[in-house]
């Protein structure tokens with residue numbers, strides 16, 4: 001499988017776990033406005049919208065620097081019990097065989113970086129072996145956001161305040177605890193280096209500890225943005241949150257900040273759930289709004 005793109009000398013592969021119709025747009029976006037969506041909806045067909053449903057992916061990104069292999073986000077995982085979001089429960093996908101198609105085995109991964117600790121970003125952290133959840137990538141250091149680790153721990157005080165606790169049921173127990181117990185976990189804070197040219201940047205709102213992985217090499221920059229953006233509609237409307245965003249005003253503020261950072265640096269935005277082309281560049285319009293590069297202009301910009 002050919003690489004998806006490069007960041008300087010670094011090769012990046014897209015490892016797909018799942019694709020499908022996820023939900024109608026009005027059910028995904030907390031601030032949905034039908035008229036604004038209709039203005040650009042045609043441009044989303046069929047990769048990001050099909051038959052009135054938001055079409056989405058679960059995908060991981062593998063950055064190969066030549067010296068180090070970093071896997072960004074780990075999807076939903078196989079065989080997990082997900083009463084809060086059955087669509088991602090008890091999956092049986094060929095994620096690891098697609099990793100193998102890219103030329104990599106689980107043993108090759110040096111670092112796993114989870115942008116946040118939601119169900120669809122930590123799943124392959126572990127796999128079931130002899131009835132126990134064990135780390136899937138035996139040689140990897142798992143970099144998890146420290147702030148999210150506190151927030152999502154069911155034994156902590158903050159957990160009771162998390163609106164996503166029901167959707168995220170079981171996730172901390174089967175996909176985070178075994179990694180912590182293995183001694184392979186590194187809890188990461190804002191500004192810490194993950195590898196050469198790679199920095200974890202706190203980007204809160206979707207979850208309290210959400211992080212963006214900024215990767216620079218040879219004058220190129222890419223921002224691995226996790227769920228700062230779920231869908232390209234949010235490039236046009238950064239004020240639209242998903243219903244899964246914990247703190248909506250903070251999430252919208254962070255989204256705008258990330259879009260500005262990408263536009264100012266001509267950086268590629270690499271999200272977790274976008275349909276083809278799966279990653280995008282954005283441009284800032286004179287009126288301060290944004291659009292994906294090469295997108296058709298829309299009325300009112």
Ligand SMILES: [Zn+2]
Nearest residue numbers: 118120227272
């Ligand atoms: Zn997600």
